[in-house]
Amino acid sequence: MLEVFKAELKQKWRQYLAASLASYGSLCTGMSMGWTSPVLPQLRGPGSPLPHVPTLQEESWIGSLLLLGGLLGPLITIPLSRYVGRKWIIMGANIPLLLGWLLAGVATNVHTLYVARLAWGCATGMLFAMVPIYIGEIAEDKIRGALSAFFLLFINVGFLLAYTIGPFTSYWGLTATGGILSLFYVPCTWFIPETPFFLVYKGRIDDASEVLQKLRGTSKDRVQSELDALQVMVAREYKVEPSITDLWATKGNVKALGICVFLAMLLQLSGIDVLLFYMEELLVKVGTRISASDGTIIMGVVQVVTSCITPLVVDRLGRKFLMWTTSLGLTIFLTIIGIYALLDTHYKYDVTHVAFIPLLCLVIYMVLFTLGVGPVPWILVAEMFPVKTKCLASGIASFMCWLAGFVWTRFFRDVAASYGIYTAFWILAICCGFGFIFSVSPLLPETKGKTFDEIQDMLNNRSKEVEPVAV
Numbered sequence: 001m002l003e004v005f006k007a008e009l010k011q012k013w014r015q016y017l018a019a020s021l022a023s024y025g026s027l028c029t030g031m032s033m034g035w036t037s038p039v040l041p042q043l044r045g046p047g048s049p050l051p052h053v054p055t056l057q058e059e060s061w062i063g064s065l066l067l068l069g070g071l072l073g074p075l076i077t078i079p080l081s082r083y084v085g086r087k088w089i090i091m092g093a094n095i096p097l098l099l100g101w102l103l104a105g106v107a108t109n110v111h112t113l114y115v116a117r118l119a120w121g122c123a124t125g126m127l128f129a130m131v132p133i134y135i136g137e138i139a140e141d142k143i144r145g146a147l148s149a150f151f152l153l154f155i156n157v158g159f160l161l162a163y164t165i166g167p168f169t170s171y172w173g174l175t176a177t178g179g180i181l182s183l184f185y186v187p188c189t190w191f192i193p194e195t196p197f198f199l200v201y202k203g204r205i206d207d208a209s210e211v212l213q214k215l216r217g218t219s220k221d222r223v224q225s226e227l228d229a230l231q232v233m234v235a236r237e238y239k240v241e242p243s244i245t246d247l248w249a250t251k252g253n254v255k256a257l258g259i260c261v262f263l264a265m266l267l268q269l270s271g272i273d274v275l276l277f278y279m280e281e282l283l284v285k286v287g288t289r290i291s292a293s294d295g296t297i298i299m300g301v302v303q304v305v306t307s308c309i310t311p312l313v314v315d316r317l318g319r320k321f322l323m324w325t326t327s328l329g330l331t332i333f334l335t336i337i338g339i340y341a342l343l344d345t346h347y348k349y350d351v352t353h354v355a356f357i358p359l360l361c362l363v364i365y366m367v368l369f370t371l372g373v374g375p376v377p378w379i380l381v382a383e384m385f386p387v388k389t390k391c392l393a394s395g396i397a398s399f400m401c402w403l404a405g406f407v408w409t410r411f412f413r414d415v416a417a418s419y420g421i422y423t424a425f426w427i428l429a430i431c432c433g434f435g436f437i438f439s440v441s442p443l444l445p446e447t448k449g450k451t452f453d454e455i456q457d458m459l460n461n462r463s464k465e466v467e468p469v470a471v
Contacts, residue, residue, distance in 0.1 A: 015139055024188045026127050035162050038162065061410070062110070064409040067405040067406035086134040090127065094189070095123075101175060103115055105175050129398050132148060140216070153307045162300075167293035193214065194207075237387045246388060265401060265404040266327070266434070269431040270428060271334070271431075272369055299362060303366055306370040313371060322376055323376050327439055330432040331436055333365050334365065412424055445459065
């Protein structure tokens with residue numbers, strides 16, 4: 001068994017390396033996303049770079065503007081992806097990323113921080129839209145699931161770095177660390193190859209063959225069948241250039257787009273970015289007795305560990321099963337947190353003996369989200385759409401995901417301040433409840449183990465015609 005693993009690793013290590021280098025940018029953006037959790041308390045202290053303590057509204061804008069900037073990502077990547085290639089878009093995302101760290105480092109007013117957050121959001125949106133596509137196009141079928149999980153893993157490592165470094169250093173220490181890590185981004189991505197699919201699409205057949213040989217660690221003859229299949233697929237799918245109208249050309253595409261957009265918005269309305277951006281603050285507000293910094297580090301570790309497990313269960317348990325079980329779990333545990341906060345902060349009951357409940361519920365929340373509600377929408381985008389419309393569908397789903405995230409992240413703290421933190425958590429629970437109802441209904445099909453044609457038959461309500469038996 002060990003020898004088989006060594007032999008497979010020896011042959012496929014180049015694919016693992018390329019996926020890791022392409023995902024390195026998501027580590028940097030994960031750090032920028034988690035930056036607000038330790039930094040917002042620092043902005044209220046003596047070490048703040050700002051001339052005054054930011055107001056609640058200003059803090060909400062600092063938190064939410066990254067998601068508004070994320071809306072720019074699909075608008076940039078979709079038009080450019082057909083012309084400059086996946087590699088150069090991934091490399092180009094470092095420009096707004098570094099700009100954000102630079103602006104955050106020299107900021108002396110809140111408006112500079114606003115621009116920094118928008119720049120980080122633009123980089124994050126570009127990577128979210130392009131890295132999963134890049135990995136899907138370089139990976140062999142057998143290891144595509146494992147390699148696709150690298151993107152989520154690196155994001156969570158970035159969050160963990162922000163959570164562990166932030167509480168033990170100054171504002172400038174954390175910001176400088178993020179900037180230094182981002183400086184390694186271009187050297188890392190410089191060595192990744194362009195995807196064979198894009199090279200074939202551009203008619204660079206010899207280059208595509210060379211890249212396949214390097215990625216697969218084998219000879220030209222052995223990759224010829226894969227290269228031929230890519231050429232056939234490009235010839236079939238791109239007789240006419242892709243258009244936005246392709247997304248509603250069939251009933252199945254319309255249904256698939258509705259499913260993916262709903263689940264992508266549910267991903268944000270479940271409150272994930274609210275929790276990640278304001279983790280330290282929320283742990284204090286819900287009344288947990290553990291220190292906010294320690295609780296945040298625990299959450300970061302849980303994220304990283306769970307994201308390593310996700311690829312092992314997605315293909316075994318199925319998409320529909322994971323969606324309804326995890327959304328139901330999120331509904332239950334968010335409700336419990338709201339009840340705890342109501343008793344502790346509103347009715348002032350002595351809850352010392354159960355002070356572990358909020359952190360425990362948040363840990364379970366993070367596990368459930370990382371297993372189901374988080375990754376499944378993007379898996380379905382990859383499975384439900386033909387190659388020709390996949391990039392457009394991914395861009396629209398990403399755009400709606402960022403839009404929902406911006407709105408909720410911007411107003412979550414206003415709701416908490418006006419109506420109590422328990423009310424805000426109950427709203428999150430209600431959103432997850434809608435996700436549960438949708439997931440158990442016939443509206444969400446199970447795509448596990450099905451071919452693209454079988455999935456299209458389900459979406460279009462087509463039944464297989466039974467051939468007549470000769471008598």
